[in-house]
Amino acid sequence: MQSVFSDDAWLVWEPLIEAVRPKGKTPPRDLRRTMSAIFWRHQNGAKWRSIPTEFGPWWTAAQLFLRWAKGGVWQALFEQVKGQDPALGMVFLDGTNIRAHHKAAGAAKKGDSGGRQNDREALGRSRGGFGSKVCVAADGHGKAMSFTLTPGQAHELPSAMALLDALPHAPRYVVCDRGYASNQFREALWDRGSRPVIPTKRNEPQVACPRWAYRHRHLVENLWARLKEWRAVATRYEKTATSFMAVICIAAAADHLKT
Numbered sequence: 001m002q003s004v005f006s007d008d009a010w011l012v013w014e015p016l017i018e019a020v021r022p023k024g025k026t027p028p029r030d031l032r033r034t035m036s037a038i039f040w041r042h043q044n045g046a047k048w049r050s051i052p053t054e055f056g057p058w059w060t061a062a063q064l065f066l067r068w069a070k071g072g073v074w075q076a077l078f079e080q081v082k083g084q085d086p087a088l089g090m091v092f093l094d095g096t097n098i099r100a101h102h103k104a105a106g107a108a109k110k111g112d113s114g115g116r117q118n119d120r121e122a123l124g125r126s127r128g129g130f131g132s133k134v135c136v137a138a139d140g141h142g143k144a145m146s147f148t149l150t151p152g153q154a155h156e157l158p159s160a161m162a163l164l165d166a167l168p169h170a171p172r173y174v175v176c177d178r179g180y181a182s183n184q185f186r187e188a189l190w191d192r193g194s195r196p197v198i199p200t201k202r203n204e205p206q207v208a209c210p211r212w213a214y215r216h217r218h219l220v221e222n223l224w225a226r227l228k229e230w231r232a233v234a235t236r237y238e239k240t241a242t243s244f245m246a247v248i249c250i251a252a253a254a255d256h257l258k259t
């Protein structure tokens with residue numbers, strides 16, 4: 001049987017998945033094969049119908065992925081994988097625009113107008129085109145700790161507090177690029193017990209920004225590079241925000257377990 005997971009890798013993944021999956025009357029059959037189909041699809045950005053037949057019926061993988069996305073299982077898996085003892089001496093905040101494929105439009109309207117529907121599904125038009133803005137908080141090892149998902153035209157700064165609120169405790173340093181330059185935000189970080197490491201904009205008075213700390217910002221940029229190796233992260237194919245966030249959680253969980 002073809003599988004995305006080696007025997008050693010499945011020994012790591014299986015207990016993590018079993019700890020968070022719904023416990024129905026009938027357990028999933030061939031769970032390893034179905035997980036392989038889901039991972040293969042998102043790694044390659046392919047259509048569900050293009051999943052190799054060795055991974056079983058494509059609709060089995062599609063239905064399981066969507067059901068678990070709606071139930072928050074993939075988010076729970078990410079939380080399980082990242083653990084409870086992150087390296088929060090230094091935390092990095094960064095956002096990226098994800099271009100949406102034209103197939104990503106057209107989610108069920110649920111009574112909303114077109115604009116409100118796009119806001120609900122975190123889709124919007126920015127200079128980079130139609131897509132979504134994903135922001136991340138990464139720990140001192142460059143591993144993802146929390147995410148926010150907003151329409152593509154949204155600014156990164158309003159998501160910052162939500163990212164930090166999801167952490168178990170306040171980090172010692174919060175490192176960001178100039179997009180987060182705001183005296184109000186800096187003061188909020190000091191009030192939380194965190195030191196901001198944010199360079200000033202050209203039209204702002206200079207404030208202290210430890211260069212030795214800012215040099216480590218490449219860790220979060222490297223994180224985005226690794227996550228975007230998953231083609232379904234680099235381009236959004238999912239119609240709903242729930243499904244797209246599930247894809248991000250799967251990729252981030254895999255990145256945590258990658259040696």
